[in-house]
Amino acid sequence: MAFVPLITPSRSFVPARIPQLSPRLPQAVPVVSRGRMSPSLPKMTAVAQPSTAASKLTDAAELISRTNVFIFDCDGVIWRGDSLIDGIPQTIEYLRSIGKRVFFVTNNSTKSRAGYLKKFTKLGLDAQAEEIFSSSFAAAAYLEQTNFKETGKKVYIIGEIGIPQELDLIDVPYIGGPDDSAKQPNMDPGGRLEHDPDVGAVIVGFDRFINYYKIQYAQLCINENPGCKFIATNLDAVTHLTDAQEWAGNGAMVGAIRGCTGQEPILVGKPSPLMIDYIVSKYDIERSEICMVGDRLDTDILFGKDNGLSSVLALSGVTTEARLKDPTNDIQPDSYVDSIADFLPRQ
Amino acid sequence: MAFVPLITPSRSFVPARIPQLSPRLPQAVPVVSRGRMSPSLPKMTAVAQPSTAASKLTDAAELISRTNVFIFDCDGVIWRGDSLIDGIPQTIEYLRSIGKRVFFVTNNSTKSRAGYLKKFTKLGLDAQAEEIFSSSFAAAAYLEQTNFKETGKKVYIIGEIGIPQELDLIDVPYIGGPDDSAKQPNMDPGGRLEHDPDVGAVIVGFDRFINYYKIQYAQLCINENPGCKFIATNLDAVTHLTDAQEWAGNGAMVGAIRGCTGQEPILVGKPSPLMIDYIVSKYDIERSEICMVGDRLDTDILFGKDNGLSSVLALSGVTTEARLKDPTNDIQPDSYVDSIADFLPRQ
Numbered sequence: 001m002a003f004v005p006l007i008t009p010s011r012s013f014v015p016a017r018i019p020q021l022s023p024r025l026p027q028a029v030p031v032v033s034r035g036r037m038s039p040s041l042p043k044m045t046a047v048a049q050p051s052t053a054a055s056k057l058t059d060a061a062e063l064i065s066r067t068n069v070f071i072f073d074c075d076g077v078i079w080r081g082d083s084l085i086d087g088i089p090q091t092i093e094y095l096r097s098i099g100k101r102v103f104f105v106t107n108n109s110t111k112s113r114a115g116y117l118k119k120f121t122k123l124g125l126d127a128q129a130e131e132i133f134s135s136s137f138a139a140a141a142y143l144e145q146t147n148f149k150e151t152g153k154k155v156y157i158i159g160e161i162g163i164p165q166e167l168d169l170i171d172v173p174y175i176g177g178p179d180d181s182a183k184q185p186n187m188d189p190g191g192r193l194e195h196d197p198d199v200g201a202v203i204v205g206f207d208r209f210i211n212y213y214k215i216q217y218a219q220l221c222i223n224e225n226p227g228c229k230f231i232a233t234n235l236d237a238v239t240h241l242t243d244a245q246e247w248a249g250n251g252a253m254v255g256a257i258r259g260c261t262g263q264e265p266i267l268v269g270k271p272s273p274l275m276i277d278y279i280v281s282k283y284d285i286e287r288s289e290i291c292m293v294g295d296r297l298d299t300d301i302l303f304g305k306d307n308g309l310s311s312v313l314a315l316s317g318v319t320t321e322a323r324l325k326d327p328t329n330d331i332q333p334d335s336y337v338d339s340i341a342d343f344l345p346r347q
Numbered sequence: 348m349a350f351v352p353l354i355t356p357s358r359s360f361v362p363a364r365i366p367q368l369s370p371r372l373p374q375a376v377p378v379v380s381r382g383r384m385s386p387s388l389p390k391m392t393a394v395a396q397p398s399t400a401a402s403k404l405t406d407a408a409e410l411i412s413r414t415n416v417f418i419f420d421c422d423g424v425i426w427r428g429d430s431l432i433d434g435i436p437q438t439i440e441y442l443r444s445i446g447k448r449v450f451f452v453t454n455n456s457t458k459s460r461a462g463y464l465k466k467f468t469k470l471g472l473d474a475q476a477e478e479i480f481s482s483s484f485a486a487a488a489y490l491e492q493t494n495f496k497e498t499g500k501k502v503y504i505i506g507e508i509g510i511p512q513e514l515d516l517i518d519v520p521y522i523g524g525p526d527d528s529a530k531q532p533n534m535d536p537g538g539r540l541e542h543d544p545d546v547g548a549v550i551v552g553f554d555r556f557i558n559y560y561k562i563q564y565a566q567l568c569i570n571e572n573p574g575c576k577f578i579a580t581n582l583d584a585v586t587h588l589t590d591a592q593e594w595a596g597n598g599a600m601v602g603a604i605r606g607c608t609g610q611e612p613i614l615v616g617k618p619s620p621l622m623i624d625y626i627v628s629k630y631d632i633e634r635s636e637i638c639m640v641g642d643r644l645d646t647d648i649l650f651g652k653d654n655g656l657s658s659v660l661a662l663s664g665v666t667t668e669a670r671l672k673d674p675t676n677d678i679q680p681d682s683y684v685d686s687i688a689d690f691l692p693r694q
Contacts (some may be wrong), residue, residue: 187589190589192589215599242537247566251607252603255605255607256595258602259597260584260586260596262598267634
């Protein structure tokens, strides 16, 4: 609550209403995991048809000449965990110097836009808060979009500090989040957990302090408060909490709430179209001039393809060239690079 | 580990092999929640056709005369939380006195068969361990059935004491469970959680001390140990941890692991046919002479109908008469009673 906004809420955090939300929202998107998708889950329609195998980008100048906006996924493209990938500041600087606009889109909800700005600065990267779209921000943008504040209700949060910080900025009341990390309900005979009937939405983001108290609180709100929304920042199966291994991602937290409520969440992070709709509308950009660059086929590249953007896979993150070219992979970017430093003109 | 078996393992806990496991196992069963089923989840085929509305049981003597075996769900039929339902000991005693066989089947995995026997005794109910089928026992029976012990692998447990106690009885090594309730992985930069590559199965049961350590451990075993099985004791959305409210059930724990692995579990509790196949095979009983009695439509009654048993709904638990007769309910028992004390002859 002691969070000081780095940019003025009225200008940057309370944007003009997006004219229309994509008709695909609210929508549940299947949980995917490193190419292994449960046979019982429907495939995304946009990738159901066979697509041409991607080839390595040989003419960066041509891509750059026809692209005015680059949307970069962060982890695996800009940094890996807490380490900047080689050549990135120069690449971003170069793109800006020739008049390109850049955005950074991440499904990680543990930080707010302001929190990400600090990370960019600490790593020596020049960025503006307005260029950063985290899924914690996307959750707040969704509440704005659906006039949640006018209901007078509050939000229950499963998640880390990024979500409360974003809700502070749009002045939506909330409970839960980090405050509930050490709590335990009364589970003795006759015990119960009293929940607030004024909770009108539960936001579920990545939470390394997930516990039974939070799960039960969310369950009571969703199952017992009429009309209570269930919002997921993202459904990533695994995440890069540290770069030493893959870690259970927000798919785990969302799966827990799905499993005790039988409800499907409203998804606001990639590959949901919410963030791209927001950028297109707010900055009045044509989709054909946007290139999505990411390191994950089933979130980043799918997100680009589903939204009519061009797409480039960067091999600097979780996807190997072998995985991209595996015959079982049916998500193909337009092209791929070792890292976005390949966008720099050759010396 | 200091657990002393109440009955001899070689006689009761290591049963003869079931001739054939149901071809439906391993199989994923949709998560259901109080009649609200996600539209994206397939319906159980056995209830897809309209069925005749159930009527109240008026002639208990007729039902009893054509039934030789009664399978009772426990919570909501025998007891509610820690309180015995009125007239139950007399009813069980009466059925036994006229030569009927009774079994108690529960999806609750927090106790072993021995643990349940203690609960029966404490409540003043006469029962034998052989008559009790908990989903913790079902998980052990599934490992027996699939010759898991011969692989030399061990089990990682998410769950409470019932599962380790059952695995002790069949002499299958395990790690996790209550021992991991206070653990936290090293999530600092460069941190990782080392997992045992010899884990060949993860069993997920209800665990009120679920935490990120357990979720990450299970994720690593399922995603990184080749052939590692993912076994769910049950998928109940809510459970009666106390009788003061509904509590998030094992659907939450299983949902978390499903959400970070993209894998569907092998289900061993109701409505999976494993336990009924086991009883039919071990005791050489015809399905037509068995009546399933429970308080839940989407687990107990479905379990009875899917397995060719007759079925009676007891209104002494979570299902009201209004819910049973709601036009949206398409799961109909053969008949219903206020409680199984209605089986007693009228004075």
